[in-house]
Amino acid sequence: MKKIVQWIGLAGLLLCLGRPAMAEGLLMARTDNQFPEAMALLQSAISSRGYKITRLQEVNENLAKRDFKSDMYRVVYFGKYEEVKSVTANYPELIPFLPLNITIFAEGDQAILVASHPRMLESFFSDPKLKPLFERWEADLTAIMDEVRESK
Numbered sequence: 001m002k003k004i005v006q007w008i009g010l011a012g013l014l015l016c017l018g019r020p021a022m023a024e025g026l027l028m029a030r031t032d033n034q035f036p037e038a039m040a041l042l043q044s045a046i047s048s049r050g051y052k053i054t055r056l057q058e059v060n061e062n063l064a065k066r067d068f069k070s071d072m073y074r075v076v077y078f079g080k081y082e083e084v085k086s087v088t089a090n091y092p093e094l095i096p097f098l099p100l101n102i103t104i105f106a107e108g109d110q111a112i113l114v115a116s117h118p119r120m121l122e123s124f125f126s127d128p129k130l131k132p133l134f135e136r137w138e139a140d141l142t143a144i145m146d147e148v149r150e151s152k
Contacts, residue, residue: 025120027138029113029145035072035104038111038148042076042104045147049140051078054099072106087133097121100137102144113145 031038046053057075079099088095102115118137121130 025117027113027115027117027141027145029149030107031111031113031149032109032152033111033148034109035106035111038113039074039076039104041148041151042102042113042144045144046076046078046102048147049144051080051100051140053078072111073103074105075101075103077101091125091127091130094121094125100141102141111148113148115141115145117141 031041033041043053053076055075055077057077059073059075077099078101084098088098097116100115100118102113104111104113106112118134118141121134
């Protein structure tokens with residue numbers, strides 16, 4: 001539990017910076033929107049960039065088992081079908097990292113978004129053909145988080 005509190009504290013500090021921050025391979029952003037509005041904005045921002053939301057996963061039950069109290073915590077999985085199909089056919093070792101996802105959770109009257117930084121994959125997958133893909137994913141995730149953060 002202490003580790004979760006420390007992580008949330010670090011995330012909170014970094015989220016005060018305004019733009020999505022990167023820490024330990026994560027993109028993070030805070031929005032002044034409450035969770036329901038932020039969730040709707042997130043889904044809209046994802047869809048407007050040509051991605052299809054493939055799953056909304058609730059993780060509240062598992063968190064509750066670890067004494068973490070939040071009824072508003074979701075993981076939003078999304079991707080572009082043809083892109084995921086092509087990438088995983090050519091690079092099956094990328095399967096565990098797809099589809100892309102953003103975790104969103106409530107903190108008081110605000111919501112926090114967290115995602116793995118796609119450029120971190122470059123250290124594991126050095127094929128230069130993948131670099132533009134990782135860069136585009138980074139740009140898309142940053143734009144999605146910016147849109148949610150800036151909306152009010």
